[in-house]
Amino acid sequence: MIKPTPRRERERQQHIRHILDVAESIFAKEGFFRATMRQIAQKAEFALGTIYSYFGSKRQLYEKVIETKVNKLVDSVTKEMAETPSVQGKLEKFIHTKMTFLHKNLFFLRLYLAEVDVPRLDISHSLPKKVHEKYDSMLCVLTDVIWRGIQKGVFKPMDARVVTKALDGLTNALALSWLNSAEAHPSLETDINTITELFLNGALVHQEPTQNSNDRKEICNES
């Protein structure tokens, strides 16, 4: 009555992880609505009822998949940012870590952005609060960094929250474009560099107009 057997508990955790992995791959391929519980059960090599005994409903399973992913994303991004001291470095880490994660979890972005939030525009958040709070916590860190950057005069004075949205969205959007592009996965590193440069310095050439496009002395000396 006291301990539910440590082995039992260990197995249980293993099964949960296994099912989550399988569910992730199915949801990724089919989307929430087209995916069926039977499909998931079969690929996971469990009975239908077993899936239900672990996760209650399709919806809950789905939310758990998302939550797990968001947690991983947020944890790795915030960890990386914390380990870097400079404001600019933190920003670069944000871009780099998040895009790398999305590149490895392409489908997830779509799931997160799209199907889940479809309902009632007014209610807006249909994913469990926990998930949104987690994701928002990452954005808060980012906003804070930007805000401090502005205070220090590193960044121009802008609405930090808008900039956060822009940067978060910018990375999401590029990842989405990977999904849609017929081309095989394009070069991650190139995209990261372009985004970073764009975000930090903008598209315009400053000071005097450069002579011609072959002339890249002071700009192209990176990587």
Add this chain to the structure above:
Amino acid sequence: MIKPTPRRERERQQHIRHILDVAESIFAKEGFFRATMRQIAQKAEFALGTIYSYFGSKRQLYEKVIETKVNKLVDSVTKEMAETPSVQGKLEKFIHTKMTFLHKNLFFLRLYLAEVDVPRLDISHSLPKKVHEKYDSMLCVLTDVIWRGIQKGVFKPMDARVVTKALDGLTNALALSWLNSAEAHPSLETDINTITELFLNGALVHQEPTQNSNDRKEICNES
């Protein structure tokens, strides 16, 4: 057999437009899967069969909704860009026109980005070619503008296609953030200005020509 009847034809077009409008609102609120044809028929005040006589299937109705919207967006964006001579002005027009459109058609973005493209990542494009081609035509114009800007030395030398994706994505992303934000519609103009400024000049304050990201002398003085 004899006359195509002008009045009949006019009514037909009216009905089609009406149904498309209704369908748009339902799909927007519910998403493709949750929306039902009966819902749409009822709100359009037509019999179920009538909807089917105009659009062969739920899928086709959905695609027509998307196609109509994409056409409107692309047409207004390209028109605005064409009417502006300078490269920088064209870019500003792109941002302004697209974001204004999305602001008035929030839901549409989600539809376009999300559910439709869920299936088979390898097949990639499940919307009718026409739609993608239309949208791509807009992106092509944008890429061309950027490329010419680079040639003229107005923009830094970057991969024009990546920049296109970034700018397109940036605008999408901000619009998405409107959807998700609990706040009532935030100020459109402010966001447009921020994005434009950000895209053109970047976030960094320019004290001297930016070094590359390895150069972190004066910024690293925080905990």
Add this chain to the structure above:
Amino acid sequence: MIKPTPRRERERQQHIRHILDVAESIFAKEGFFRATMRQIAQKAEFALGTIYSYFGSKRQLYEKVIETKVNKLVDSVTKEMAETPSVQGKLEKFIHTKMTFLHKNLFFLRLYLAEVDVPRLDISHSLPKKVHEKYDSMLCVLTDVIWRGIQKGVFKPMDARVVTKALDGLTNALALSWLNSAEAHPSLETDINTITELFLNGALVHQEPTQNSNDRKEICNES
């Protein structure tokens, strides 16, 4: 109020015949259930409503098609039989005329035998009485011929009604086999001869066993 215009009436009859022809071909290809009124209307180049103004309902149209065909079949068979004096000749005419008709109207047999009579076994006859009466009138003639043949000692003493069924069924069945056989239309004449010979003389060799199968003196001297 007195004459509905002779031209009008003539046209009307023409339209009816045209629609019946088209309906026949559609029903033949698709069967009663798969055929749609729209299909028929389109092929007939009339509006849907026009078809209904002529025939009231799909069912009635169908029945009219069948009735027309049955009338043609019965009329030509009875006419041919009437024109032949001998009992045996009448039988041969029956077989020949009916099978030739079926060969040219393959589909019809299936329609007549199958779909129409599907319902309630107890009610049995779902085609209008008229049709059955017409067909039965042909069978009556046949029964009568057989009966008289028996009286005259030309035919063995058998239940004339059973023999009628057998002969009628035999011809139907062979025609059905044409429908189902993958082979292109097999030789009509050969089948007619075989059936006729079989019906009149049976399969058995009489008197003493013939020597071998190459020996066909007194049997194969026909045609």
Add this chain to the structure above:
Amino acid sequence: MIKPTPRRERERQQHIRHILDVAESIFAKEGFFRATMRQIAQKAEFALGTIYSYFGSKRQLYEKVIETKVNKLVDSVTKEMAETPSVQGKLEKFIHTKMTFLHKNLFFLRLYLAEVDVPRLDISHSLPKKVHEKYDSMLCVLTDVIWRGIQKGVFKPMDARVVTKALDGLTNALALSWLNSAEAHPSLETDINTITELFLNGALVHQEPTQNSNDRKEICNES
């Protein structure tokens, strides 16, 4: 995953048989198109979905019904024929066994002959190959018997395949006539005898070796 459970399997087979029986009766009464899956489910006292879990679709259920029946028919007919040594005896067995089976399964004939094969005359066989092959295997046996009979001089030299079609059709046709006849089931044995006699010896009285059909001396004395 572990045991296929013998009891479960037994129940499963029972359910399948039960549903097939019910479906058979409904299809028989209503025909393929008029029958509804709900009807079948209700009469079988299962939920609609259960029927679908056993047979994937209405069509497949229908085909299974036919297949099961054809198998029974063919197996019993070939078994009976195999157990009889003489050629003539085999033929009599064929007629007797098949007609007895059809008498007990009247509706089946209609199903087999009719609705199923309605579509595209060119494609011809829309029932699963298996069914046609099974039925053809029976006809092959029959053809073979007839052919051997011809070799032995028991039967007249005729095209064995046409004779097969004729005999097969003859039995089908008589059974069909049972369906259509308002009379209660007529005497099976009488019909079998008549058919057998007719097939073996023909309808004509044999006074002398039959002449061919041009010879009509003593018959033509009627009006």
Add this chain to the structure above:
DNA sequence: GATGAATGAGGCTTCATTCAT
């Protein structure tokens, strides 16, 4: 706990038929 057969609400779609023009 694990299993998977059974359930049945609910969605998409078809098509005979009507009726205003």
Add this chain to the structure above:
DNA sequence: TATGAATGAAGCCTCATTCAT
């Protein structure tokens, strides 16, 4: 009288969920 857009009942099928074993 001819037209064909509109109607809506009814059918097939899916799939999340339950529950007896």
